[in-house]
Amino acid sequence: MTAVETTAIADFFDEDLAPLVRRMADRPRAEGGGDDSREIRAMVWEGLVGLGALRASDTVRLAELLGSVLYQGPLLDTLTARELLRDGDLGQAPVALAVAAEPWSDQDGAISARRAFVGFAAEVDHFVVGGVDDVAGLRLALVRAGHPSITMRRYEETSRGEAYEVEFAGTPVAAWAGSAAEWEAALAGARVRQAAYLVGLAQAALDHAVDHARTRRQFGQPIGKFQGLAFRLSELSMHIDATRLLVHDRDAAAHAAANLAAASDLARTVTTRTMQIHGAAGMRSDNDAQLYYRRAAAESVRLGTPSQLRRESRGT
Numbered sequence: 001m002t003a004v005e006t007t008a009i010a011d012f013f014d015e016d017l018a019p020l021v022r023r024m025a026d027r028p029r030a031e032g033g034g035d036d037s038r039e040i041r042a043m044v045w046e047g048l049v050g051l052g053a054l055r056a057s058d059t060v061r062l063a064e065l066l067g068s069v070l071y072q073g074p075l076l077d078t079l080t081a082r083e084l085l086r087d088g089d090l091g092q093a094p095v096a097l098a099v100a101a102e103p104w105s106d107q108d109g110a111i112s113a114r115r116a117f118v119g120f121a122a123e124v125d126h127f128v129v130g131g132v133d134d135v136a137g138l139r140l141a142l143v144r145a146g147h148p149s150i151t152m153r154r155y156e157e158t159s160r161g162e163a164y165e166v167e168f169a170g171t172p173v174a175a176w177a178g179s180a181a182e183w184e185a186a187l188a189g190a191r192v193r194q195a196a197y198l199v200g201l202a203q204a205a206l207d208h209a210v211d212h213a214r215t216r217r218q219f220g221q222p223i224g225k226f227q228g229l230a231f232r233l234s235e236l237s238m239h240i241d242a243t244r245l246l247v248h249d250r251d252a253a254a255h256a257a258a259n260l261a262a263a264s265d266l267a268r269t270v271t272t273r274t275m276q277i278h279g280a281a282g283m284r285s286d287n288d289a290q291l292y293y294r295r296a297a298a299e300s301v302r303l304g305t306p307s308q309l310r311r312e313s314r315g316t
Helices: 003-012 017-022 035-050 059-068 075-084 180-215 227-247 252-283 288-299 306-314
Strands: 095-103 105-107 110-119 126-133 137-144 150-154 163-172
Touching (some): 003 035, 003 059, 059 075, 059 180, 075 126, 075 180, 095 110, 095 137, 110 126, 126 163, 137 163, 137 180, 180 252, 180 288, 227 252, 252 288, 252 306
Parallel strands (some): 095 126
Antiparallel strands (some): 105 110, 110 163, 126 137, 150 163
């Protein structure tokens, strides 16, 4: 992504829109509505597409920018799908990934599978569904959303986001979406982007903590003046900068699993410290500290838990 493109999207997330974006997928449990948030997400999608996000040359920088505003939507999944379907005609359609190394049924050009934690399944035009069989190994299929054979259930989980369990019961395949080797390459790119997203999230959480340390006063001075807290904030900033260098390295994809594990640990650590610095106030629903913490909990395991990623990077 060029500097001009980055600046245009950063300007798009201005001080009026950014607070709405941070909470556009923050739907309380058992809430049946969500129309306002869905409208905001649709508006943000149109804005990002109009600014060229689907054609971005530096998707890692784009992902970090999205993380800094806690963007919730199908853009990162769509970028991965477009890498798998370079010759496909997806247009500007949003796509969700529903890939797992689990068995599935493929018969007469239709698939049957159940996939967990599929993001924004109710708002996409296509799914990339992956499964394994004894003959071909991992295979990937593109299917159109909205087919009557597809059912979904939204999870009621801690992050209060838009994750779904999706069942495909004899869903027609629109196109086959690449080989196992192509998936491995696309997954590496997706993990680097997810790591960048988590770096952006961690930076935003740290900035929120620093702002609090500047304004919260105890014993007649801002709490940021106390050495213990100042040193803690400086250490977090150093770790963010170090992880950012890993994620933006030209060979980041070759170490994607390890980089994502590091970024996941970083996001959980920074958001936990942000909550601690805010104290009880950080747990209030109108305070973004708890929002960063909850989103980090979900985003840090989206493409593998840190322990799984480390085992994979070691080849064990």
